[in-house]
Amino acid sequence: MRPDLYALVAVVVVGLATVVAGGFGVRFSRTTSDFLVASRTVGPRWNAAAISGEYLSAASFLGVAGLVLRDGVDALWYPIGFTAGYLALLLFVAAPLRRSGAYTLPDFAEARLRSKQLRRVATGLVVIIGWLYLMPQFQAAGLTLSAMTGWGGWAGAALVAGIVVTNVVLGGMRSVTFVQAFQYWLKLSALAVPVFVLLLGMAGERTEAARAIGADAPPAFTARSTVNVQTDVVLQVRAPVLVAVEGTRARVDGALVHGNVYWGPGEHSVQAGTTLTFTAGTPVPVVVGVPAENEKWLRPLGGGDGDHALLAIYSLMLATFLGTMGLPHVLVRFYTNPDGRAARSTTLAVLALLGLFYLFPTVCGVLARLYEPQLLITGNTDAAVLLLPESVLDAWPARVLGALVAAGAFAAFLSTSSGLMVSVAGVLSTDVLPPKFRDFRLAAFIAGLVPLLFALSAQSLPISQVVSMAFAVAASTFCPLLLLGVWWRGLTDAGAMAGLLAGGGVSILAVLATLAGADPPGWLGTLMAQPAAVTVPLAFTAMVLVSLVTPRRVPGHTARILARLHAPERLGLTHDRDAATRGTEQPGIPGRVGRHRRPESRRPEPPPSEPHQEATDAVEGRRLHPD
Amino acid sequence: MSDLEGRGTGDRTERWRQEVAHPVQPIARPGPPPKRVRVVLAERKRARRVVRTLAEVEEQTGVGEMLVRSLIKAQLLVSLWLALVVAATIGVLPVVFFYVEDLGRTSVLGIRLPWLVLGFAVYPFLLAVGWVYVRLAERTEQNFVNMVED
Helix, strand or coil, X not given: CCCCHHHXXXXXXXXXXXXXXXXXXXXXXXXXHHHHHHHHHCCHHHHXXXXXXXXXXXXXXXXXXXXXXXXXXXXXXXXXXXXXXXXXXHHHCHHHHHHHCCCCHHHHHXXXXXXXXXXXXXXXXXXXXXXXXXXXXXXXXXXXXXXXXXXXXXHHHHHHHHXXXXXXXXXXXXXXHHHHHHHHHHHHXXXXXXXXXXXXXXXXXXXXXXXXXXXXXXXXXXXXXXXXXXXXXXXXXXXXXXXXXXXXXXXXXXXXXXXXXXXXXXXXXXXXXXXXXXXXXXXXXXXXXXXXXXXXHHCCCCCCCHHHHHHHHXXXXXXXXXXXXXXXXXXXXXXXCCCHHHHHHHHHHHHHHHHHHHHHHHHHHHHXXXXXXXXXXXXXXXXXXXXXXXXXXXXXXXXXXXXXXXXXXXXHHHHHHHHHHHHHHHHHHHHHCCHHHCCHHHHHHHHHHHHHXXXXXXXXXXXXXXXXXXXXXXXXXXXXXXXXXXXXXXXXXXXXXXXXXXXXXXXXXXXXXXXXXXXXXCHHHHHHHCCHHHXXXXXXXXXXXXXXXXXXXXXXXXXHHHHHHXXXXXXXXCCCXXXXXXXXXXXXXXXXXXXXXXXXXXXXXXXXXXXXXXXXXXXXXXXXXXX | CHHHHXXXXXXXXHHHHHHHHCCCCCCCCXXXXXXXXXXXXXXXXXXXXXXXXXXXXXXXXXXXXXXXXXHHHHHHHHHXXXXXXXXXXXXXXXXXXXXXXXXXXXXXXXXXXXXXXXXXXXXXXXXXXXXXXXXXXXXXXXXXXXHHHC
């Protein structure tokens, strides 16, 4: 495949811009108090765009459209869940979490329940969830680069991992709110502009398209198409098709084949290394397990085994609705809100921005079904968005739009991976690495290397599906910890620990087994691929039951902490990090940023006047959030 | 800071303590201290009472504990109600589509109903629920603040 020059230039520009912005950002984003300074200058709208910019990952940008192409209307539950997760966050934790002053999830666990052990477990979970989330980002990067240049998948994965590690070591763009906010608008336009252009471009063939999409037949090839099968697949064929088979290792249905073959209705296996060529108008053979006919694809639960699909959807809903609040890179962004009320309005704006964005992947998925059904053969549906401009238009419009889409995709990898990497490297360097090796650069390197190795070795599943597994682990661990920690006085450290271990243990085992290739038939397989339906109730039950039998372990300061979480800042109970880092109070003494301080705290903080003050500040900031 | 803290132990001196305790070590600073401006928000009498209620809120004694408990309960009720609304609408959609198969074949404005609902209508709905929540939660907080200050 020829390297696509336009797209390569776009990717290089996005990559360079990100690194430069990261290096520039380092100058004014060193410590936690920089976040606080930012919090006084950044309004909810910018903040919401920044949160959305960091949140919309490859799973949203590429994965959703790919799943729509493959699974049809059922795939729409992914973007709904990714958005509704912010509603759950708004309803139950946004304002209290901001008021808690906790900067990371382990911080919250320790502050609420006064347990070092709990902090350690929470730290481990942050690392695991972060890696689970990073892995598909790297895989998607490899996919994007190989779609553009024909290089192997490892090249793109290693490139993005390298850029992100460099960027995070340089200072990380994560604290630069404006860069992240810009990334949101870049991603939105990188999908919206192509969608509008393509819809205009196909205006003439609209009725025909509408008929084709509703037909009771599989989609048909729009032109003569050649497909390289790179992993073994089993295809379902409805009507006899003629296919030209090539390749030195070409094996179809277990036999070495060369030349034209007739496939009768039924299932046919094709081995990796085979090249298939179909003529225009041939119905597309579709990988097994997904709806083949467009008519079924259009209908909810049209894929066949109805009740398994229903369970999968509900499990996915639990994972995504409840998992968002437990993602390591989401919480820290809330710290840039000046107070709990602002945290609420920011979350509301995030709901609007995400809703707007997710209209476009859906349309992309439908267009992909019409124009690039050949992706259904290889199962490589995550490439749908990237290849769409080329399959609908030709000449330079296709190139320019393709470059725009590639730029958006790279923005998606870089922003999300940076946010996750900072979170993971942060906890690695402060809580996990032995004191001798507490170096943030080393931590960043490890934080990037491990998921990269996973990305290269693990089975390649659809991006959104892997990401939803990370959501499932978050929903089975941090969600119950946050919900019960914020709303229930009776939570104890023992209960929290039991819940984290039970929910986390089972969900992580299930997810790892699925990634390793396990796919048992029936209910077990459905639940292993998306375990939230079992593990979320399990975690809640364990947390509540163990807390109830250990009532003496309820921390003595519970009532005071709850008052602080729920009382509006105007009353002055909130205990903020700026106060803590500036040494105005000792631990245990509740913060009193009293009523009369309010107008003053709105203004940007004056620079610290004393050198020793600044030093404490930097040390403290580094310990809490080393970027 | 301990020298400053020594000055105030009771509720009445609380305001004093806040004023001297911020912003940071006036004593350690070399040279003449910056001019301190005293901000008076309300009449003294009222302010003192507010401070006492505040302390009760924080220490969870007497009236304070009751106020905080009722605030948390009210907020939780708002959140649970709205979560229930979402569960009873969006949450039942998969089952509805599963049992009422004809819904999947119905078209509105040339688009199949499930696509219209799941691909578009869900998002404004989520936003509306969020907006209602923010309104209700802020009202609850305002009531709480009013009660503390009365």
